[in-house]
Amino acid sequence: MTPAVHAHDLVKRYDGMDRDAVSGLSFDIEPGAAIGLLGPNGAGKTTLIKMICGATVPTRGAVEVFGADPAAPSGATKRGIGVVHQSGPFDMMLPALDNLRITAAYKGLRWREVRPRVDELLTAFGLDGKVRQLVFTLSGGEMRRLQVIRALLGDPPLLLLDEPSAGLDVGGRLQVWSLLHELRRRHGTTMLWTSHYVEELERNCQRVLVVNHGRLVEFAAPRELADRFGGQVALVRPDSPRDTDGLLAVLGRGRPQLRVTAGDGHVEVRGQATRTRLPALLSDAEALGIGVGPVEYRTPSLEDAFLTLVGAGHDG
Numbered sequence: 001m002t003p004a005v006h007a008h009d010l011v012k013r014y015d016g017m018d019r020d021a022v023s024g025l026s027f028d029i030e031p032g033a034a035i036g037l038l039g040p041n042g043a044g045k046t047t048l049i050k051m052i053c054g055a056t057v058p059t060r061g062a063v064e065v066f067g068a069d070p071a072a073p074s075g076a077t078k079r080g081i082g083v084v085h086q087s088g089p090f091d092m093m094l095p096a097l098d099n100l101r102i103t104a105a106y107k108g109l110r111w112r113e114v115r116p117r118v119d120e121l122l123t124a125f126g127l128d129g130k131v132r133q134l135v136f137t138l139s140g141g142e143m144r145r146l147q148v149i150r151a152l153l154g155d156p157p158l159l160l161l162d163e164p165s166a167g168l169d170v171g172g173r174l175q176v177w178s179l180l181h182e183l184r185r186r187h188g189t190t191m192l193w194t195s196h197y198v199e200e201l202e203r204n205c206q207r208v209l210v211v212n213h214g215r216l217v218e219f220a221a222p223r224e225l226a227d228r229f230g231g232q233v234a235l236v237r238p239d240s241p242r243d244t245d246g247l248l249a250v251l252g253r254g255r256p257q258l259r260v261t262a263g264d265g266h267v268e269v270r271g272q273a274t275r276t277r278l279p280a281l282l283s284d285a286e287a288l289g290i291g292v293g294p295v296e297y298r299t300p301s302l303e304d305a306f307l308t309l310v311g312a313g314h315d316g
């Protein structure tokens with residue numbers, strides 16, 4: 001079966017950069033899959049998305065969408081890809097509806113034919129009363145929802161979602177998720193989805209591509225990544241909340257094997273050696289007069305795996 005997306009040794013180096021933004025990425029995405037794209041700031045996610053939608057050409061290597069070059073001059077493949085960009089290039093001085101009409105024309109869609117679907121989506125997103133407003137008068141969340149609707153025009157077989165829920169409130173995020181689930185169910189739409197909300201990818205994607213410094217780190221199911229790389233996660237509560245900082249300092253001596261962070265009245269300890277190293281550190285805390293309650297272990301999440309795989313910092 002022809003993959004929805006096939007990337008082979010894909011490289012992008014922008015002019016003036018002393019390193020690759022995307023460096024030798026190879027992977028296949030099967031049709032109908034929902035794939036997460038996870039990486040710290042500057043890891044190359046947007047660059048990869050731009051190459052897949054034909055907005056920028058690779059420096060080396062190749063990318064194909066359903067077997068075709070997305071940057072081919074005919075634009076045929078490009079028009080079959082729906083993209084939610086990080087910042088949507090709308091014509092801010094035109095009404096929302098006219099922006100959708102322009103996109104429909106660019107995609108070669110007959111407005112009369114797509115209008116019922118547009119109305120359905122506007123209603124689903126609570127934007128039906130806003131279509132005559134100039135785009136610059138819409139709120140950030142409304143603009144984001146308009147971007148999602150625009151990407152869905154013509155029900156493209158591939159959707160590239162660059163942080164589709166950024167700036168949305170909880171209700172808006174759930175709306176987007178359920179709409180995307182429905183699309184996959186009804187049309188078998190393939191999705192490549194980036195987000196800094198790790199939980200969003202964990203809940204909605206079958207597999208996750210983890211990238212760092214433009215390179216592929218892992219490509220696997222969220223649960224598998226969590227089990228393999230999430231380590232052991234312990235929550236330690238001092239008897240007195242005032243001792244949280246002191247406890248943090250003592251448990252921090254377990255570094256670099258352990259990652260220790262402060263929460264609200266507790267300290268979280270992550271790492272492959274948490275269970276073996278923690279007892280000695282807790283004895284140290286006790287010797288300093290810091291009592292702790294029973295240690296609680298929780299199931300590692302994709303976020304825990306992400307922290308192990310790429311660390312907490314940005315890609316600098």
Ligand SMILES: Nc1ncnc2c1ncn2[C@@H]1O[C@H](COP(=O)(O)OP(=O)(O)OP(=O)(O)O)[C@@H](O)[C@H]1O
Nearest residue numbers: 014015017021039040041042043044045046047048
């Ligand atoms: N047009 C450009 N010209 C020069 N450098 C660029 C350009 N676009 C991106 N870069 C650089 O390429 C690297 C990857 O950027 P990219 O936007 O792909 O990362 P990202 O993973 O999407 O980051 P974020 O999570 O912050 O959106 C960064 O170092 C960035 O500064």
